[in-house]
Amino acid sequence: MRVQDKVVIVTGGANGIGSALCKRFAAEGAKAVIVADIEGEAACEVARSIGGSEYCANVASESDIQLLVDTVLKKYGQIDLFCSNAGIGVEGDCCVPDRDWSRIWEINVMAHVYAARAVLPGMLARKEGYLLQTVSAAGLLTQLGSAPYAVTKHGALALAEWLEITYGDCGIKVSALCPQGVKTRMLENAEFGGGAFLRETALEPDQVAEAVIQGLEAEQFLILPHPEVLEYFRRKAADYDRWIRGMRRLQANMQPLKAV
């Protein structure tokens, strides 16, 4: 899919990867770019800089997502591409309090479910539509230092796969964006720890946006801005036990993790 002349929504569009996507989609000639974020003012700034529209929404709230979709449908008649990108990190092991597990589950997993529920009826009626879900290499591999991030990103990838398998023959395309480190506020704040190597190989958000444009054009399920992630994923599938031993060594060299 080419984004030219398309109506596009990006959640988490006010910062980082989402902001780079909004800017790139506008540069590619999208008909409308809707910058949706819980940070209304920052969304407004991005929208103003690209001639898009801002929308203040909490993706953890199904009614917020439904209202966002209804508003855009009312104005433009259709949504071509919904980028479910907003996400958070929570550092820690299984002892992370339940309220934090719930919060990250709502944002990193349920928001994708709410988005699919809201946009699929219109897309299925038109037999056309694209869902881009920002997952993470952590969804294919793991996230050292953060059980909640590893688990929720695996969940997000599972949902993306399921949607593509289930609706692929009905004209719906799904892509899962799975970068490693990206130089955004999330990585700066080390919300999910994970070691220095994430920073050493971190990409600029613009580089991720370029990979997304190429991935959407190729209608590829997995979009991997760090190509080496494919090799790590292959190694994991080829010998799970060996891969786990390797990850334990990496973790041991990295940081002490509290025993569960």
Ligand SMILES: NC(=O)c1ccc[n+]([C@@H]2O[C@H](COP(=O)([O-])OP(=O)(O)OC[C@H]3O[C@@H](n4cnc5c(N)ncnc54)[C@H](O)[C@@H]3O)[C@@H](O)[C@H]2O)c1
């Ligand atoms: N930065 C990385 O290294 C990295 C790597 C892989 C995947 N990711 C994923 O990329 C996505 C974007 O992260 P980023 O690195 O650009 O982080 P970021 O913190 O720069 O941007 C995240 C945006 O999401 C918004 N947001 C957070 N919670 C929200 C909510 N409940 N409702 C609406 N908006 C909300 C924030 O306000 C912010 O604008 C996330 O899903 C993240 O897990 C990031």
